[in-house]
Amino acid sequence: MSLLREAERCIANQGSHATLNALITTLQHLGPWLERVRDADTRRTQGTSKSAVDGRLIAIKDNICTRDLPTTCASNALDKFTSPFNATAVQQLEEAGAIVAGKSNLDEFGMGSHSINSRFGPVRSLRRNRDGESLSAGGSSGGSAVAVATAQCYAALGTDTGGSVRLPAAYTGTVGFKPSYGLISRWGVVAYANSLDTVGIIGKDVSSVREVFGVVNRPDSRDPTSLSSFTRSRIDSHLRSPALAARATSPLKIGVPLEYNISELSPSVLRAWSRSLAYMRRQGHTIHPVSLPTTTLALSAYYVLAPAEASSNLAKYDGVRYGTRSEGPNSATFPSGYLYASTRGVGFGSEVKRRILLGAFSLSADAMDNYFIQAQRVRRLVQHDFDAVFRAHQPIASGQPETNTNPEKDAVDVLICPTAPSSPPRISSLMDHNPRASPLDAYMNDVFTVPASLAGLPAISVPVTVESTIDSRDADLAGIQVIGQYGDDSLVLKVAELLDGRHL
Known part of the structure; x- marks a missing residue:
């Protein structure tokens, strides 16, 4: 065309x-x-x-x-x-x-x-x-x-x-x-x-x-x-080392995070995950269970760290330096009123205001040690969990050895897991007018994507269609995620191409 x-x-x-x-x-x-x-x-x-x-x-x-x-x-x-x-x-x-x-x-x-x-x-x-x-x-x-x-x-x-x-x-x-x-x-x-x-x-x-x-x-x-x-040249040089360059011609070691097999995983997503792994095995690659214990805390840490940074970043939208300025008594009266209270109330939607308040609280003097500092510690542990299972070491972290401390038999090249724990929900079930709608339900959708974000790792979601075992006319579409070590983006894309659009 x-x-x-x-x-x-x-x-x-x-x-x-x-x-x-x-x-x-x-x-x-x-x-x-x-x-x-x-x-x-x-x-x-x-x-x-x-x-x-x-x-x-x-x-x-x-x-x-x-x-x-x-x-x-x-x-x-x-x-x-x-x-x-x-x-x-x-x-x-x-x-x-x-x-x-x-x-x-x-x-x-x-x-x-x-x-x-x-x-x-x-x-x-x-x-x-x-x-x-x-x-x-x-x-x-x-x-x-x-x-x-x-x-x-x-x-x-x-x-x-x-x-x-x-x-x-x-x-x-x-x-x-x-x-x-x-x-x-x-x-x-x-x-x-x-x-x-x-x-x-x-x-x-x-x-x-x-x-x-x-x-x-x-x-x-x-x-x-x-x-x-x-730094990019340093990463490329590391990936061209003999031990890692051999992955281009030899079977890959695929890691399966045990902590991602949660009870909330829907049957259709679980079926897509298992069949994707079976397909990779048929292509000659080997499947290995791995443990990422701290990733169970990643979602909680993320919803402390991200709102904290957001509350700082969005403080500039006060109607004086940035953004829309509302009409009304609070927008002009000073010092009898707050200069930008009305502006921020009108300018931001409910979810943004919720996250600004969450972030401001976690950064407050009384709460910082219990929330923000602890979340940063969890983030470091999540990064360490990923570094411990990959064959390639983290190429730009200070003090890292040139080879992974993991024994070769235990290290993997990439991880394969679901992108989301379930199929997409109905829009009507998510709207504010639904009394059962909860922000926590929406936050839970990120449970499998947040860990790679906290660690800064390359990750890709590819669509996989799985034929139903009950009715051959029916099929479920799920996103399967491939995660690699930092800087190993080419390998992540290569593995994703093997799974992309598969009918399994």
Whole structure:
């Protein structure tokens, strides 16, 4: 298919799927954009394409700054804000010939697991349950995932703080990749939790994800958390060592985390997990149970650390320096009233306010030792658990030996586990008007994605379809997650390609 025809199909799908609410803003004045696609088509014919994504339409999550389209973070606090610059990842894509297809919907400031906490309304998935009810698209990058799933774009950028790329991918049947922390620049990404935020990629398959990753996997001096060229070379050198380079031709050792086999795991997800492992065994790879004991505490630690960083980051949205300023007595009377109390009350939604309050409490003098400091200790233990089971050692940690302290027979190359413990829930069961809806239920969806985020590891969710043992006409779609050692992103993508889209 020509690039022009592909772009026209994407634009047509944006119109026909508008009710899904995946894109907040779309391309305007299509003539200049289509002309850029025609130029890319010409370069493709001549064999002079700028990159693998030259002429492709890429959706951008609306907490990533774009110069030509507004950046709202799906919040009233950033109403009608247009950035004077592109985020580094967006700039890299445009220089590679890609075209911004629009800004995708999300949970406000990336805080949510179902893309329902948006001032533009919830994102709706095409997937329905047996009663025809709309299912969750996952969050917070649900708009990016639905846009890819419905071919409104070729691929999409999202952000993953605790699973916000992988969970939507699992719920929509797409591929969601969170690279190692620091590989993709965060400059121009509106911060939620700086030590966890990672720009991720959603695509229809691993190949398209790999193409986008090849463009944005670059150092950036403007981002202090971006890995330098020297550090990247150090990681590559470690992965080319004889012991690790042999993995390209020899069977892999696949780890199965015992702690992930929880009682809440639904039968369909458990079936997809077990059959995925059986498939890998048939391909000649070996399966090994491993223990990650501290990961059972990871979710609790995450919901201390992430809100704490969020409460600090969002303090700037006071209506004086940043964001919308509300009308009313509190917005102007000083010192008789609080200058920004009304502004923050109106600007932020309920979930954002909940997390700001959680973070402010955990950072308070009386609570810091019991919550924030303890959570940081848990984070270090989670990282240690992962380092103890991988054959490759953590390549940039200070004081690490050149080889893993684990005996060779016990170490594994990657881990394979579910992305989410269950199938996507009904949207109606998640909304505020439902008396049974609880924030804790939504937080539990991140139980399998948060550990890799705390450790900064590369992780990818791929769709796996499992035929029902009861009715051959029925099939369950689940997301299966592949996790690798820090910097081992290429191996994670390689294993994901083996599982991507399998009918097992």
